[in-house]
Amino acid sequence: MSEQAANRNARLFRPARGCAAAVLLAFALVVLFAGFLAPYDHTTQSRQAISAPPSTIRFRDGEGHLVRPYIYARRLVDPLTFRYEEIETERYSIGMLVEGEPYDLFGFIRTRTHLIGILSHDPAAPRLHLLGTDSLGRDRFSRLLIAIRFSLLVCPLGAALACLLGILFGLLSGYAGRLVDTVMMGAADSMLALPTLILILAARAAFPLELPPMRAAFLLVVIFALTGWAPMARLTRGIVRSLMESDFVLAARSIGLTEIRIMFRHILPNAAPALLTQALIMLPYFLLAEVALSYLGVGVQEPEPSLGNMLAAAGDVTQLTLRPFLLLSPAIVIFIFVLAIRLFAEESPNVGREQERSG
């Protein structure tokens, strides 16, 4: 991209970059505190509220005074279109930091405190569904948070591993030069040109369809790393080649440093900023690959929610006609995440344009 165009983009997107950073921070918080932010456990089913719309939260009582927010209990009136009717005599208040179902904060601190919930210990009390429930009566908001946590843990892990592989590959190729370089870059180019998603699917087909979530996640990380290293290798190699000709490398060599030291202490740190941007830009592709696999039913499987298998529910056309936006809420989350990453990484648009992969 020309310098002028780059400036133009910088001007257009400067405030947006701050917003993007804030959004990414929010995603990070969700990853850390998903269990706390979610009002309920993501597997608990509520038989009284199947495919229910979001709870209507009310702030004023019958006389119009501001009161503590509350919801009414609901009753299913039409099982065909899943229409619910509020029972105005049964009022339940909403509170902050309420006791609820137990969960593990950060994976090891057992606690029962949730950020919001219904202030009632009556087991028959209605549940607070910010985004309604799915066809098994599970709280969609809670599932969405847990899904974000899962997807945003697996994908950066896969991306990190792929980057590591790619950087090592590129360093070696750029540093060795000649025949090694030709062969290694030939491999990287072929890898880039191959249909990645088809390869990922083929690799996935080698393993049993039903896998426990942790093993499936591990498998996905490994597959992503093995199929996604090529862009990084290409970029690293290019940067290494150009840095090799710089004066500081000549200086380092002339004072007799070892090649390994030059490579890791002098060349790599100088390449780091561009590589980091590239790593950031690659992140959405891994997220989308996970979403695609889980959507197709070969990634993470129920009951463990992931953005992909939550979207699979949108394939149910009758549900889709009833509440399109609720069913597509994971899609909206994906869009926001990818947009935020793009805006945040906008500083060096050249890097991103070169790769357009699965998804």
Place this chain on the structure above:
Amino acid sequence: MLLVVSAIAFVLLSSAGGDSVSALRENPQVSEQTVERLRSVYGLDRPLAVRYGAWLADLLRGDMGESISLRSPVSRLVFSRLINTLKLGVTGLLIAVGSSLILALLAARLRIKWIDRAISLIVLVTASTPRIVLALFALALTVALAGSAIAIRNDSWAALFLAAIVLAFPLIALFLGQADSELKRAMKLPFIQYARAKGLSETAILLRHALRPALNPLLTIFGLSLGALIGGSVIVESILGWPGVGALMVWAVRGRDVPLVMGVVVISSAAVWLANTLAELLQLVNDKRMRDTEIDR
């Protein structure tokens, strides 16, 4: 390269945990003898290297074996689906390339600020809308408009265009961004000044002189994006019900149908490789005299 990919895929598919027949073991009504007989019928009991050798020899004769779950020859299955995917892919590419070129040419010709901004915005939005998101919204929209999904579950023109637009969407970001900056760069080359001095109209300069050097980098990313296009077709075809290779691949993976998976991998890789070579050839044709003028690279 194809050989390496196919060998790796074959070993992976055949070695790790079970094949399409072993799933039958979980069915109490199927006896162990039946499973063993089926395995020998499909040659699954022979050693791995032998099986790969046999598969390769068959491939050279144009025979890719029989799909285990669909019971018909893999080559026929894949090729009939490939035509559908090609139809979709070519339409998508035409949409992406056409709209990006037109927009970029307009921007380069008119040089109005808000058009430039609009292009930046379009690039950003199209780049961050994944196909899976767009396809699901397209499905929701069709369902809302037509009342059912049947409207798009056939091979009408509307279905083709809908799927092609979804497929083309992320490519627009790629092509538009590149075409825009390349055209602007080309317009600053010395021979453009010369053409201007000759008194040619801006439109003629743009179309006859600037477009050509700008086309080459476009052809490069065109070649690179083909793999992504086939990958993207997996999603688009599965969601919008287009009977192409992508949907077939999903079926094969779910059924752990090794011959079919292998067939799709080999044929789609070969197709991408072929198209890539074609893009490189086109580049050579276009590049013949331009090589020297690529100065400010």
